[in-house]
Structure formats: C-alpha cells, structure tokens
Amino acid sequence: MSATATHTAFRTCPLCEAGCGLEIGLAGDDGDTRVTRIRGDRDDVFSHGYICPKGSTLRQLHEDPDWLRRPVVKRDGRFVEVGWDEAFAEVERRLGPLVDEHGRDAVAIYVGNPNAHSLSGLLYLRPLIKALGTTNVFSASTVDQRPKEVSSALMFGGGLTVPVPDVDRTDFLLMLGANPYASNGSLATAPDWPGRIEALIARGGTLVVVDPRRSRTAEEATQHVAIRPGADAFLLMALVNVLDADGLVDTGAAGEYLSGVDAALDAARPFTPEAVAEVTGVDADVIRRLAHDLAAAPTACVYGRMGTTTALYGTLASWLVDVLNALTGNLDRPGGAMFTKAAAGASNTRGTPRYGRGTTLHRRRSRVRGIGETLGELPVAVLAEEIDTPGEGQVRALVTVAGNPVLSTPNAGRLDAALGTLDLYVAVDPYVNETTRHADVILPPPTPLQKGHYDLALLQLALRNVANYSPPVLSLDEGQLDEWKILARLALVAQGMGADADPTIVDDLVVGTLVDAAVADETGPLAGRDADEILALLGERTGPDRLIDLMIRTGPYGDGFGADPDGLTLDVLLAHPHGIDLGPLEPRLPDVLRTPSGMVELAPEPILGDVARLRAALDVPTSGMTLVGRRDLRSNNSWMHNVEVLVKGRPRCTLHVHPDDAARLGLVDGADATVASRTGRVAVPVEVTDAIRPGVVSIPHGWGHDLDGVELSVARRHAGVNSNVLADDELVDPLSGNAVLNGIPVEVAPA
C-alpha cells in the first residue's frame, strides 16, 4: 500500500443509518487504484467530519480475501468458482423444474439489512420478488422495526412516514430502548448522535433513557429508568394515563388534525402508574413525575427503538410513542417529533397530499402458524417452520439477498437445520457465512467502494433535509458484476426469460414504470407530460443512476425536468460531493398524511383491538431471568467481524450479569455460564457488571461464527455465540409479526 494519496474521493458510508461523509485518499491510476486512508469528510453538510471506527474499514472490507470476487456453485459439498453465465444457468436449471412441480410459493425470499442502504436492493429487489411470484417474502424488518412501520402506516398512512425526534432543537428527549452511542441512531438518521446529545445536555436540556441496562447513552443521560424488559407499552400507557388524569393534555397546533384523542385516552384508563409499577419495575411516583416533566418541557419528543419494537407489545409501544408526542403538543413542531421531507423516494411527497388509501393488515396468513402478513411480508419468525413442516405449500427453495438469518432471526438452530434440507438455495452475498454455507449458488456483489450510493430509504428519516449522492470510488475488477445486474438477471431467470437474458430489460421496465407513474400523478411535477419525452431527457444513464436521477428530479426539490430550472438533478448532486443541505425539518401536517380520513389516526382500530392483551398481561406475575441484547460500536449486526481491527482486543460477545445475580447463581467473571431457553442453549463467558438490572442478562447478537463451512477466517477466531439460538420463534407481536428479541425467558447457571 502506498503511503501518500494522489487524489481524493468523497463517499457516504453505507454501513449504518448515520450516513457519515467519508474522505477517501487514493493512489495509483486507472485499473490499479488503491485506498490509502479513510477519514471523516469535514465538509460533509451533515456529518461535518464525524466518523466511527467502522467507517474507516471500507478499505479492509474491499481488500478482505474472504470477500468473494466470483460466483460459486456447490459441487459435491464444496464451493467451486464459476463464471456468471454458468452460475445463472445453474439457477435456471434447478429453479424451473422446482417451480413447475411445486408452484411459486415453494420459493421463499429473505431480504436483509444492507439492502436498506443499497440502491440496487431498494430499486431492483421489487422486480425480483415480482418475478419470483411468491407470497413467501421475508425480511429483516420483522426482527427490527416492523411494529413502527405498522403503527406509522395506521396513524399517518405510510410505513416510512415515521416522525423523528428533533434532537437538535428539543428541550426534552425521552428515549426508550435505543443506544445511539453504540448504534449511531436508528429510524432517526443523523451522523454524530453523541455530539447531538452532548449539545442537548450542554444547552440545559434533559435526556431520559429507559433501558434495562445502563447503556453508554444512559450514562450520559439526565435520568436513567431501568425498566423491566418488554414493559415499555405499560410504561407509555401509564404516561398517557397521567397526562389525562392530571389535566396535562394539550395537543397544540397539530390538534386540529388529530382524530381519536378521546379513544386513545380511554384505552389508557386501566394503566395507572400504580397498576403498572410491578410489571415495569418502575415506581409509580417516578412515572407520575416523568409525565409531568414531559408535559412541562417547552418542547419535548418521545423516541423508541429496538428495545420497544422487538417486544411482545411492539406495535402498541410504537403507537404510544407518537400518541404521547401528539398529546403533549409535540407532534410536528420544531423540538418535537417531526416529519422529514426527503428529496427522493418518499411516498409522502407523491400523490394527493393528506389523503391516501390506508393500510390493511393480515390480508393473508402464514401456512403453518397462521400469522398475518404486514406490508406485503410474512414474519421471518415463521420461516423455519415453513421450510421444515411438510405439506401443500411447503417452502423448498430460498433466495437470500444481503441477509444472514442464521445469526439474526429467532430459534436460529431450527432455521439452520431447516436450511440444510432445501432443494435449492441461492444467495446474493459476498461471504460464505453461517447462512450462505447452505447455499447451492452464491452470487457476490462488488464491495461498497465499488458502488454508487444514495441513502434512498434512510434519508426519508433524517433529522435534517439532506441529499447526497456518491459515485463509485473504485471500478469493478474483471469478472465482477454490479449488484443491480445480479438482481435483474435473477429476476429474468425467475421470469423464465433465460440465464443469459440482458439485465437492461429489467432496468428499462423499472424506469418505464416509474416514469409512467410520475406522468400519471396529477399533483406531481410531471402531470400530463409525455413519458417518452421524459425517458429521452434522462439521457444515456442506466441502472440505479438513471432511477435516482428520475426520483430526485420528480421529488419535492427536483427540477421537474424543466419546471424548476434551479431544482435538483443527479448532475447537481454530482457537483456537490459533500452533499446538499435542504434545511431543518419544518411542520408538514396535514399534507404529509396519506390516511383515508386525512387525519392523524390516534386510535386505529387494529391497535385498540390489541389493548385487551396488554390489559390482561397486567395481572401476570413477573418472575425469572430474562435475556436482552446490546450493540457495540465496533459491530454491525453479524457481518463485520471479519475485519481484524474491529474484533481485536477483549472479547465482546459476553454475558452481562448483575453482581447480585452472579452471587446468587454462583457465576464468576470470566468463567463460562450456560444460558438456556425453550429453544436452545449456549455457553458464554460471564462479565459481571452493575450496568444491568438485576434479573436481566445481556448477550449481543450477530456472533457464533465457528459453524462448519463458514469461510470467515478472522471472524472464526473471534467466534462468540449465537444469541438467537435462545430467542423463541413462538414469541411474536401479533399485530406486526415482529419477533421478540428482548425479554426472552432464560435460565442461567455456571457451565
């Protein structure tokens, strides 16, 4: 590696939701360009130089010898490198007969987290799913934020119409089940959450963190409330109850757009602070004071994340977060919970403002357990049983795209075993990991530095309105294929058009569909224009670049293909490598809504229908140990443990245990404990710490790399254990189907 950079490129980091700007030093010339260093881009309009330890490892990822550079096909139990034509031919040879014999639902697809940051994933998965024609569609969303998408779809009319906490202007932030010091924030896109929190405290603001662990974020907080796992919905109900009982409800300017205020207040009646004190483990007077502090703050926002969504009452908790924002007059005002106005891709900037079709949940149910579909997907908690339960409609083949469900989904042991029985498994993934080791064909994408980037999904949830496009930093090596072409060619195979069909067929179809929709949108900037004219104006670009250009130009800041000559285009973004700041968030009610009533639905019928379940649980006594997860700044779910600088040092996959529990159970710091649940058991080193609530233990997810056949040479040496062996696939939030990954009943003993 050469030491000095001869030129510099700028690129958004695609690894997490923060979307930091990176300054990438490069040396060498065409075809032999090397990265010399990566640091934060001080001129980035959003991140201003902030970077975490992962951002600078894009070079190590790019150079990782385990990152596959060619497709592989399994022959006699071993992966063999093949050319692309041969790989797609193998898929075609096996997929066609399988579908002919068993039907399209016999093929399932699982879509993982990195797709949320990938233009290829966001733009070309849809045609692939359509071509597969299966109803067995699964994703990481149902081990993550699906409850928030469901509550937002019901309340505001869009799954991604999620109000975000206006951290930079608020006086009071009530944060539940999130640890942005480790995660860098989620469903609230902003680089440098730590800096933003420090600024909040420095200006005299208040941060209350609700978490069974005294997380790094809780340490910075004004107040830490160590709740019992899984109890957030009770606590939030009690806050609503106090606001009502003590005459503190004031819906403010958004009030005229709220429907169902009284019904929401009624729902909270049984949940007095005294009634929930036992189940939440939080004293009634602490709850009462918190409600009063929230109401008294000049501005405030309530924000809930993983700890609130991966729980039995995830949708109720997600709903209650925004009910509280509304009841305190903080919905849609600066310093409160606000709606981003994204430059591209948002459903809440298309079609008729304010009004929409609404959302129907559970239009169909899973075959074996009968869990309802949401937003076009089934919960991944049922994937294993759909594979291992024989009968009509059984899943016999799987496609995964950027997913590692063996480490990330509940009852992982069962899923792992089920994957071994598939007739066909095709993975689009760079690694032979815990999941893809079962694949018959692996189609590897280029590395992040070889792809263009625009955070189409996460910029819809940004704490400022920002647009930023980065072109690829490094070109493809001989024999690599752009990921959009991989997905397009798979779609063509699934469609029966052949293994060697041209991926531009799919590309032209996607762009044509989007242009047709744009000219048909009577309220949009292209209303009444000619589709062919627009296609011609898009010029010579192909692939994601052409689509993102179209989306930006038809978006709320776009040039509308001539309608606003000063508006944004991809060319304008290319001329601004540090991004374009479109200003702070502004109130968007009622136009942001897409509900049938044109109102914020504070009491959606499906959610009110679930309150009885919460009410019944008030009377169930709490007992036993429960398991929660945690994140580390140096991790990224399951897949970056192959980067040496991120895993070296003390082991991070440990069991956090409170000293009282350690003494009671005979657990010793550094020695192994056995943790067992209904679904499995693991042996994991104990780390005794008072930063966890007694009765609760914590293991991070994403570890357990020492399975046979895993080709991750660094990660294998720092294997850890798979916490999702313990997560129970039978525990789901019934409204969203989301898995319960926090608050799992376990037994703990010395190993």
Ligand SMILES: Nc1nc2c(c(=O)[nH]1)N[C@H]1C(S)=C(S)[C@@H](COP(=O)(O)OP(=O)(O)OC[C@H]3O[C@@H](n4cnc5c(=O)[nH]c(N)nc54)[C@H](O)[C@@H]3O)O[C@H]1N2
């Ligand atoms: N470094 C790093 N960053 C990441 C990731 C990563 O793996 N590593 N993953 C990315 C992804 S995909 C996501 S979705 C985000 C998630 O981002 P966050 O939502 O901030 O996720 P966590 O850091 O897991 O924080 C969840 C917190 O909830 C607490 N908790 C557990 N159970 C409960 C409960 O019942 N109630 C309450 N109130 N709290 C509870 C846990 O102790 C933990 O501190 O992070 C993203 N960023």
Ligand SMILES: Nc1nc2c(c(=O)[nH]1)N[C@H]1C(S)=C(S)[C@@H](COP(=O)(O)OP(=O)(O)OC[C@H]3O[C@@H](n4cnc5c(=O)[nH]c(N)nc54)[C@H](O)[C@@H]3O)O[C@H]1N2
């Ligand atoms: N117990 C517990 N379980 C959890 C969580 C938890 O907090 N606790 N968190 C949950 C959350 S929030 C999430 S989002 C899920 C994540 O669940 P998944 O999405 O299933 O898992 P990841 O670990 O993100 O794996 C990403 C996969 O994508 C591959 N990959 C990386 N980059 C690319 C790319 O550019 N293209 C392609 N095609 N592949 C790529 C990696 O090799 C890896 O196999 O895990 C969930 N599971």
Ligand code: SF4
């Ligand atoms: S916080 Fe770290 S991983 Fe996330 S975008 Fe920024 S540099 Fe990348």
Ligand SMILES: [Mo]
């Ligand atoms: Mo996630």
